[in-house]
Structures are given as C-alpha cells and as structure tokens.
Amino acid sequence: MRIEALAITLRPRPMSEAADLGQRLVQVHARSVWRCYAPVWAAVLLLALATVEIAGWLPGLLIFWLKPWLDRSLMFVLSRAVFGEATRWSDLWAARREVFTRHLLRTLTIARLSPWRAFTQAIEQLEGQRGAARSKRRGVLLGSHRGAAMGLQFVYANLEMIFVVALIALAAWFLPEGVQRELWTLYSDGESAPMQALFALGYGLVVLALEPFHVAAGFAMYLNRRVELEAWDIEQEFRHAFA
Secondary structure, eight states: OOGGGOSSOOOOOOHHHHHHHHHHHHHHTHHHHHHHHHHHHHHHHHHHHTTTTTOTTHHHHHHHHTHHHHHHHHHHHHHHHTTTOOOOHHHHHHTHIIIIITTHHHHHTTGGGOTTHHHHHHIIIIIOOOHHHHHHHHHHHHTTOHHHHHHHHHHHHHHHHHHHHHHHHHHHHTSOHHHHHHHHHHHHOTTSHHHHHHHHHHHHHHHHHHHHHHHHHHHHHHHHHHHHHHOHHHHHHHHHHTO
16 A cells, blocks of 8 residues: 555544544545445446335345445545545446456355454455455454444444434325325335335435445544554654655
8 A cells, every 4th residue: 555645644543533534534535435336326226126026125135235245336435535536437437347346256245244344345355365365364454353343333234224214204204194194004014015115215325325434434444453553654754754
C-alpha cells in the first residue's frame, strides 16, 4: 500500500473509534459510494424480486445471501477513497472482473458465513492471499479483536431488522385510514406474493442505505489493525518530516 499517498490520518485507535472513521469516510465520499453501488444493488434487487413467484421467501434470501458480492463494489470504492480518489461507474466497470468474479464461489459460501466478514473482507479482496497464507493472515489481523469484529456484524444485523420494521410501520401510519385497513389485511397475509415482494423491497432499501456504512466500518477497523501491527502512523510522520 502507498502509505505516503493516504488521504486520511491513520493512528492507533480503539476499534469503536476506527469504525466511526469508516462512517466518516462514507459521508465524505458519498457520491462515489452510491453512484457505483446503486446500479449493482438495483440489479440484485430486480433479480431477487423476479423470483417471488417461485417462492415468497426467495427474494429476501437472495438479497441477504448476495450482500458479500454487493460489498465487493463498496470495497473497491472505499479502497480508492482512502487515497482521496473519486470513483465513477466507468472505473468500477473497468475493474469488473477483479471486483465481481474473483473468488466468487468463496465469497458466496465460506466468506458469507463468516461472523467477522466486514473486518476480513479487505484480506479477501485487496491482499490477494490464498489458502493457508490467507488463513494465517486473517488470524494475525483478527488477533484479540474477534469480539469487536463480531460485535460490528451483530450491530448492523440488528439495525437492518429495526429499519425494516420501521419502514413497514411508516408505510401504514402515513396512509389514509381506509387504505390503512387494506394494508394491514395484506400484512396479515404474509404468504401472498405482493406481501413478500414488499418485504423484500423494504429489506433491499435498508441494505442500500446501511451496507456502505457496515463495509466502511469493517474496512476502517482493518486499517486500524494494520496501523497497530505495521506502525503506519510513524511511517507517515517520518515521510512528512523529511519530505
């Protein structure tokens, strides 16, 4: 990594503070994040909704299962953002093979079930480690921070659930009373295709809003751990001092 080109100030931080740095990274580079992420998200959402007639539960499951694949586009944008680089859709498309097809099977199987996926995703996608070397590297970076990495995933899983419930409640509260009764009747029929599609759409919107922050928080925690292990903050200071 080109330490001298980093556009953010890295120093050893508590993991919670590192996660906050990730949130700020998304805010500063919001335009790059969503203009690259939204088209990929839209493709996944349309694919998922198209399966509602096959099984009502399938759209939500597909969105959930494909999140690590969606996250790869976010990691691409964020890895450029730490160097102050804006990302356009054309940049993501030019790197589509590396971003979308590299380690695809692992992304949707073993990595999907990882309890610290956001923290270790950079190892999978950016470092290019494989096999035993990847496992060893993951163990070193996680170290004593497995609890923090799992906690991050737990927090965002609960946030997703809260936001989905809130969206469903808002849809009912802001409708006229007569239509509201019809909507509650539709809600009570949880097996209907329209109801399942509505749930999947609500979940998809929550993923669109929250997932960039989840990935960025994990990425910032990964960078913070590398600062701890490799003393990037000292290297940055020396480079500035003797520039």
